[in-house]
Amino acid sequence: MTTRTAWAMVLALCTAFAMSQAFRTVGAVMASQLQAEFALSAQALGVFSGAFHFAFGAMQLFMGIGIDLHGVRRTVLVAFPLAIAGALLSAATGNYMVLVLGQVLIGVGCAPAFLVCTVFIARHFPAARFASVSGLVLGIGGLGMLLTGTPLAWLVQERSWRAGFVVLAAASALAWLVIWRWVREPGRPAGQPRESVAAALRQFGALLALPHTLGIMVLGAVTYAAFISLRGLWLGPLLIDRHGFSLVQSGNVALIVSLISLVGPPLFGRLDRDGPVRRRRIIGCSLLYAALFAAIAVFTEAWVDVAGMVLIGLLAGFIVWQYADVRTAYPVALTGRAMAVFTMAMFLGVALMQWVTGVAASVGVAHGVEAYRAVLATIAALLVAATLAFAWLPGPGARPVRQGA
Incomplete structure (x- = not known):
């Protein structure tokens, strides 16, 4: 496969990843209308938004096995239609529980969207370029968040949240066609045995048993979750309730944050350094990241909130270093599974954080604390807490993962 062909296929796979980014951030612009139409509490809104991420994260192991057994192309083409169906179901329903079911279907359909990109990069690009190429893919895929900024905010304000889901379903169908047309993979070498599902599951168990896996997964469960919980759920309601922004004005801020977040992954990918330096940088960026969320919680000036959100969008790019850390922490033959486990931790973390922040908002209000201060x-x-765990728990060691377990 030539480099040009590999890039064309990566860009095609990015279309599904971009739609996944759009789906996971719709809450920021739909939240107000959903709360009004379904009489949702902050906790119920957190459940709605978290349902996508829970389904997405819970399916990562199975998608990793699907990729190993059936390939990148077949896995994403089989799964992604569920996202289209979930979006159309959401647009048509008048029942909150069916709306949540729609989010679950979308999450399952989008589950392989980023994983197929990382596995494809690991298989078809040099290891030294993994962080830089992955960073670029994260930036390109982040274009999907632009849809849920000003454009979708305008559509939702002028039409309804239902129209937003219909547009996202149509765009997802187009992404499926692009992947079907452009992505091809080399066939399995003749005579190479096909691994059983049971053997694949045992390999996942071996990964989880390694001492350095826990620290990687604990931090992975909160860094991306923090950004998505802000950008995908609380950004719009915070700006509307705390500062009186209109839906379109809050959509403009979401658009700016999304644009800035496109710059971060390629930038941090180019700044990547292997070895202990990378892990020290991850710790430093994570603590600075936490400080920005704390600043928005403590200071309630509009300019502080907006500036903090923009800086968070930029700094979130350091997450590409965490993927590079995973890439070097496990044998090359297990790259796909390691990425699946890490991605599972990330998105189960998003689901958990959105539920926890919904609870925090409700508890805060009950005790006289502003909901958004409690959330942030x-x-x-x-x-x-996760950064301290990452620093304290064992890092990657010499203990190998047994092959053919």
């Missing part, structure tokens, strides 16, 4: 303080505390 909770995120900051989780980031600090």
Whole structure:
């Protein structure tokens, strides 16, 4: 496969990843209308938004096995239609529980969207370029968040949240066609045995048993979750309730944050350094990240909130270093599974954080604390705790993962 062909296929796979980014951030612009139409509490809104991420994260192991057994192309083409169906179901329903079911279907359909990109990069690009190429893919895929900024905010304000889901379903169908047309993979070498599902599951168990896996997964469960919980759920309601922004004005801020977040991954990918330096940088960035969330919690000036959100969008790019850390922490033959386990931790973390922050908002209000202050303080505390765990728990060692277990 030539480099040009590999890039064309990566860009095609990025279309599904971009739609996944759009789906996971719709809450920021739909939250107000959903709360009004379904009489949702902050906790129920957190469940709605978290349902996507829970389904997405829970399916990562199975998608990793699907990729190993059936390939990148077949896995994403089989799964992604569920996202289209979930979006159309959401647009048509008048029942909150069916709306949550729609989010679950979307999450399952989008589950392989980023994983197929990382596995494809690991298989078809040099190891030294993994961080830089992955960073670029994260930036390109982040274009999907632009849809849920000003454009979708305008559509939702002028039409309804239902129209937003219909547009996202149509765009997802187009992404499926692009992947079907452009992505091809080399066939399995003749005579190479096909691994059983049971053997694949045992390999996942071996990964989880390694002592350095826990620290990697604990931090992975909160860094991306912190950004998505802000950008995908609380950004719009915070700006509307705390500062009186209109839906379109809050959409403009979401658009700016999304644009800035496109710059971060390629930038941090180019700044990547292997070895202990990378892990020290991850710790430093995580603590600075937590400080920005704490600042928005404590200071309630509009300019502080907006500036903090923009800086968070930029700094979130350091997450590409965490993927590079995973890439070097496990044998090359297990790259796909290691990425699946890490991605599972990330998105189960998003689901958990969105549920926890919904609870924090409700508890805060009950005790006379502003909902958004409780939400952001909770995120900051989780980031600090996870960073300390990452620093204290064992790092990658010499203990190998047994092959053919």
